[in-house]
Amino acid sequence: MLTSFSLTINGKQLAGAAGTFDVINPATEEVIVSAPLASVEQLDQAVAAATHAFKTWQHTSDAERQSLMHKIADLIEANADELAEIIVLEQGKPMFLAQAEVGGAVAWTRYNADLTIPVKIIEDSEHKRIEAHHKPLGVVASITPWNWPLMIAIWHIMPALRTGNTVICKPSEYTPLNTLRLVELINEVLPAGVVNVVTGQAEIGGAISSHPGISKIVFTGSTPTGQRIMSSAAANLKRLTLELGGNDAAIVLPDVDVDAIAEGIFQTAFLNMGQTCAALKRLYVHDDIYDALCNKLAEIAQAQIVGNGLEAGTTFGPIQNANQFRIVSELVDDAKANGARIICGGEPLEGNGYFYPPTIVADITDGVPLVDKEQFGPVLPVIRFTDVEDALARANSATVGLGGSVWSADIEKATQIASQLECGTAWINGHAEVLPHAPFGGCKMSGFGVEFGEEGMLEYTQMQVLNINK
Structure with missing residues (x-):
């Protein structure tokens, strides 16, 4: 396993401007490593980088995005042992389950790469053609919990990339290491600024929720935190996918x-x-x-x-x-x-x-x-x-x-x-x-929006209707 971890902003490996914080192994209560602590200014830099990268990334072809996403899956596979060890050390689950999480991350990445973004023909008559297209939203922020640190990051990042968005990742402060390493690997494949990662606690999370440069937040976590995100997101009417607490x-x-x-x-x-x-x-x-x-x-x-x-x-x-x-x-x-x-x-x-x-x-x-x-x-x-x-x-x-x-x-x-x-x-x-092919989401206080499948992918898009008079 790596002994040091960095933020990734605009393709560059950076120390945390706000210092570091300790990541604890739950099996031993010992410090694994000190992780970088991002500042709000570094979040601003990440949003600026993602905004700049979006200008180009949104116009890449489906074929190019799909090819790059399969290359990311290849890199995850090539680094599977390291990623599984990081999961066990920071999250605590047994090795067989960590290996399954890495394998699932690969499969989910490939599934999303192969999805087709639909174009619906609403009318095609003698004098008119109406088409419904799906366009990317812009900068998407992913806020992930500590229970499945690699898998849930993949769930958030991959449909965002497939639909032409750029991404800011903010992992749980309990389990940041896998996401830091994942984004480092992703940046070996993608253009600078397309996927960035910052780490922090409530201050960074709050700054993401209210940031005017972020167009969508996808959040997996507790209902109270989801409510706070929803309240802060109202300032610029961010799109939201909230997968919150359950009591199944x-x-x-x-x-x-x-x-x-x-x-x-x-x-x-x-x-x-x-x-x-x-x-x-x-x-x-x-x-x-x-x-x-x-x-x-x-x-x-x-x-x-x-x-x-x-x-x-x-x-x-x-x-x-x-x-x-x-x-x-x-x-x-x-x-x-x-x-x-x-x-x-x-x-x-x-x-x-x-x-x-x-x-x-x-x-x-x-x-x-x-x-x-x-x-x-x-x-x-x-x-x-x-x-x-x-x-x-x-x-x-x-x-x-x-x-x-x-x-x-x-x-x-x-x-x-x-x-x-x-x-x-x-x-x-x-x-x-x-x-990966079955939409999943909650009702009542378990949130709204769905993940997975075509329906989940389209949550990262804005519909645009083209009304063509022939």
């Missing part, structure tokens, strides 16, 4: 084979140690199979090997940062105080690192913070129900609506129930699956 519910009907579905439920609830926006976070289980499923989930949880992601055999890493570790611990302690039954886990592991074992919590219901709030960590509350309409009402009672799922042997019945879930994506016999 799953409903398990009594006709399932518990042994057949338990692994799928566990993996989608505890994906990335539960630190995934679309992870399953509230599990409503019918009374007939409640105890059997709770026990099976606990069996799978207890088989996990919790440890440093760099160590061979590790299947379950730490929580990413001290603040999230505290939130998870407090939610579980509160659930205990409210009479919940901890089937497995339930206590932080001793020693260094933010290690919390996979925890199954039974005999809990709505109204307890562990159910009502997004825990975003390795804890799953399991709620008993007897009437599916009641379970559906409880699932929909949340103010957020990112994803949801129904698990049943009866696909038709499950589909009918899933269609009533108030969420952006409803899965049947699965959860948390995001695909």
Whole structure:
């Protein structure tokens, strides 16, 4: 792994004008490296560089952009080992999951490169032709979270490039290293100023939100931060794509084979140690199979090997940062105080690192913070129900609506129930699956706009209608 990291502004590697900040390894609580801290003046420089680069980049041909994006994918592949190691060190996930994240970044880059920007013919008559085209917006700012630092940066950057925009990246201060390195690699391929990266905390984020030279912000993160971005973005009516917090519910009907579905439920609830926006976070289980499923989930949880992601055999890493570790611990302690039954886990592991074992919590219901709030960590509350309409009402009672799922042997019945879930994506016999060709986004307080597929790509464009009188 590299031992020093730089900002990239206008194709140049720069130190942070505001100094440095420490990046912590969540498995050891030790400092990995001091990362550059950008100043607001450096953000202004990055926006100026991106604005200048846009003048040329927006006019590049589809073929040229596609070719360059495939070259970026080639570079990510060529540096896969380094990028995976950086992910493990700064984010904490096990190596196999970091390697999957890098592989997904490559696949997503290639998928976006091969997308076609559509032109819709609205009318083509004897005297008139009307065409709907999609033009780039200008400078797009990407603000990413700490849970999937490489993958989510790719999700933001690649459709922006494909549609002819230029980009300013601002990664989470907890996990900046992968994005710094990614943008450095991208700049080996693209013209100077097309993709830039600045790092910082609230000050830089606030300056991005209100910057008059930025035309769009794509943000993945918490609902309160999304609300602040939306408020600041009003000054110049920035376009926004906001993928915000979720508290995904799953409903398990009594006709399932518990042994057949338990692994799928566990993996989608505890994906990335539960630190995934679309992870399953509230599990409503019918009374007939409640105890059997709770026990099976606990069996799978207890088989996990919790440890440093760099160590061979590790299947379950730490929580990413001290603040999230505290939130998870407090939610579980509160659930205990409210009479919940901890089937497995339930206590932080001793020693260094933010290690919390996979925890199954039974005999809990709505109204307890562990159910009502997004825990975003390795804890799953399991709620008993007897009437599916009641379970559906409880699932929909949340103010957020990112994803949801129904698990049943009866696909038709499950589909009918899933269609009533108030969420952006409803899965049947699965959860948390995001695909490059399937639009994904939330409703209610989980944000608006979609990512992925043609629909997600077009969010980076402005429609222009050409009305031609022949």
